[in-house]
């Protein structure tokens with residue numbers, strides 16, 4: 001019922017030239033895989049070149065961040081309208097942005113509203129730290145992040161969001177959460193939190209990804225869990241093996 005979605009979060013990797021070379025290398029392979037939404041999220045400056053290179057393909061483009069105002073004195077920021085000619089998606093509230101750039105739940109909520117108002121699909125990131133996980137706080141913390149990010153949205157808007165559950169201790173560490181662990185948190189604390197506020201019917205429409213050390217070799221396990229609808233992939237999205245990863249997601 002929910003179309004799976006695999007998004008590659010390139011983070012601060014690849015120059016504009018390298019980005020175009022890379023998407024030329026993977027575009028045909030990705031294009032051949034059906035039944036899954038495929039998205040690449042390059043750094044801002046590489047987005048127009050990647051857009052050109054992906055013309056006439058069904059591969060989506062996402063930004064990795066965005067500011068919530070339309071324009072003005074926000075040095076260094078990018079407005080929604082600057083993205084919409086090129087992007088369909090925007091990653092919001094990634095744990096690295098929350099940790100290094102002081103992003104708050106309130107800011108993520110404002111960005112989510114701005115993205116939706118401009119026709120961009122937000123990929124909202126949530127997830128607990130190792131300390132919170134070990135202290136048994138995961139469920140309360142993650143459901144709090146989900147509710148805060150979606151606060152004040154309509155049912156239709158919520159249904160159109162993508163949420164990425166990424167336990168911080170699993171990002172870039174090679175330590176992935178097991179599919180059973182991730183699926184249970186996604187079911188209880190992400191879909192469950194949405195159901196509490198917006199009802200089960202809305203919760204059933206939201207696509208929820210797992211993120212954290214997803215690779216070619218483990219994607220199938222995550223996809224086999226009924227509550228996991230795809231993945232937000234960091235390191236493994238930077239290499240040609242990303243094609244195989246996406247293929248394995250729907251195999």
Ligand code: PGA
Pocket residue numbers: 009166170171172173174211212213214232233234235236
């Ligand atoms: P990773 O990153 O796949 O390199 O662990 C995932 C993410 O941060 O989105």
